[in-house]
Amino acid sequence: MYESLSSLLSSDLNFHDKNSTYSSHAIHAFAAKFPPQLPRAFIESLTNPGDVVLDPMSGSGTTILEAYLLNRRGVGCDIDPLAVKMARVKTTPLEVDCFQLIPEVIRNAVNILKDEAKVNQAISSRFDRKTKEFIDYWFFPETQKELMALLLAIDNYEKGPVRELLEVIFSSIIVTKSGGVSRARDLAHSRPHLDPEKKPRNAIKAFEQRLLKFAPIIAALPVHDYPATIKQCNAKSLSIKDNSVHLVMTSPPYANAIDYMRANKFSLVWLGMSISDLGKLRSKYIGNEATGKMKMEMLPEYTESILSSLMAKDKKKEAVLRKYYMEMRDAMREMYRVLIPGHYAILVVGTSIMRGVDVKTPQCLGDIARTLGFQLETIQSRELDRDRRMMPFGNGNTHIEQRMVTEEVIILKKP
Numbered sequence: 001m002y003e004s005l006s007s008l009l010s011s012d013l014n015f016h017d018k019n020s021t022y023s024s025h026a027i028h029a030f031a032a033k034f035p036p037q038l039p040r041a042f043i044e045s046l047t048n049p050g051d052v053v054l055d056p057m058s059g060s061g062t063t064i065l066e067a068y069l070l071n072r073r074g075v076g077c078d079i080d081p082l083a084v085k086m087a088r089v090k091t092t093p094l095e096v097d098c099f100q101l102i103p104e105v106i107r108n109a110v111n112i113l114k115d116e117a118k119v120n121q122a123i124s125s126r127f128d129r130k131t132k133e134f135i136d137y138w139f140f141p142e143t144q145k146e147l148m149a150l151l152l153a154i155d156n157y158e159k160g161p162v163r164e165l166l167e168v169i170f171s172s173i174i175v176t177k178s179g180g181v182s183r184a185r186d187l188a189h190s191r192p193h194l195d196p197e198k199k200p201r202n203a204i205k206a207f208e209q210r211l212l213k214f215a216p217i218i219a220a221l222p223v224h225d226y227p228a229t230i231k232q233c234n235a236k237s238l239s240i241k242d243n244s245v246h247l248v249m250t251s252p253p254y255a256n257a258i259d260y261m262r263a264n265k266f267s268l269v270w271l272g273m274s275i276s277d278l279g280k281l282r283s284k285y286i287g288n289e290a291t292g293k294m295k296m297e298m299l300p301e302y303t304e305s306i307l308s309s310l311m312a313k314d315k316k317k318e319a320v321l322r323k324y325y326m327e328m329r330d331a332m333r334e335m336y337r338v339l340i341p342g343h344y345a346i347l348v349v350g351t352s353i354m355r356g357v358d359v360k361t362p363q364c365l366g367d368i369a370r371t372l373g374f375q376l377e378t379i380q381s382r383e384l385d386r387d388r389r390m391m392p393f394g395n396g397n398t399h400i401e402q403r404m405v406t407e408e409v410i411i412l413k414k415p
């Protein structure tokens, strides 16, 4: 526990030697998670039990789980439907006997798999042509059957926490660092490639192992007075009352960096979304590169100076970056609106290198935040644990271009 914000900021914010997989944190892989100790430190230091802690880009739900474990009211929002599901599962205690549930689901899946006609019929009727082409490219035929048998077994459960847990476990055997039961390699952290060496793995076995590990953890979550609320929504327009949040703790997407959907779509196609649904959703992600319909607006002076340096190298990239800063401005405006005066927004973000230009993301976000009325208290560096929080390569001309080694913690206060 830290006595004050300044003692927290003078302490080590790296947390490299700390366990980041306790409780339900490790239920599903997710690119660019922050270590749970980071939100925990700010939640403990800046809020009291019962206070509202908002993460408007909650990703896998690290902040929200920490808020939950510390008996705060965690409120999460993310545009990514898979992120929303995993964050909800991570923070919702299960009211079910795992030792009954697990063998029941596995038995059902194994029985369904024996009925080949039923499984084939489901595979041919569930997906549209484009989605099926995607599935055929990335999954062996036998894996498709096992996954479909699992899905049909999951379909037996009504919408609610049990079903959502099963869906997240299902997804966790596909979206992993190694590409899980798909034919991709390195799915969670970079652009997927088909791995011709990969052999099929039994998906039902993989599912059973993950369920045996995580269902008891979810069932053992403490039951608190303040359940977490996590919704699929856009950080640029939150349905949260003005002046009602005690702390915003978030890590926004980096500029021009991770394409979250690229990995998550490997399981979202199984969970009911089509490739074209996913294409439409993609444009709503902050940091998305499609600048077509966007009306470009002026930003504050320091940010404009960075944009000019990039403009000199690449006009298109300048538009991508301008759009990112405009979208982050809209998201920070919402953070400002919902925060109670005198309270803080903590943003954790690193810079990116675009066409060799350091686009100074933390400084520009600080610059933009000030024009919205925030006081910029400080920007503090933390070192990334390269083994854990994998960060993208800079997206420039050279290959091994500066894999990011630090990121910044931006401390904003609503006066």
Ligand SMILES: C[S@@+](CC[C@H](N)C(=O)[O-])C[C@H]1O[C@@H](n2cnc3c(N)ncnc32)[C@H](O)[C@@H]1O
Residues within 6 Å of the ligand: 030, 031, 032, 033, 034, 056, 057, 058, 059, 060, 061, 062, 063, 077, 078, 079, 080, 083, 233, 234, 235, 236, 250, 251, 252, 253, 254, 260, 284, 285, 286, 287
């Ligand atoms: C760096 S990740 C957050 C990781 C999170 N702190 C964790 O520990 O898992 C950024 C998140 O922003 C989300 N995001 C992108 N655009 C968004 C938008 N317009 N509204 C809400 N969330 C958005 C992405 O889906 C992604 O989950």
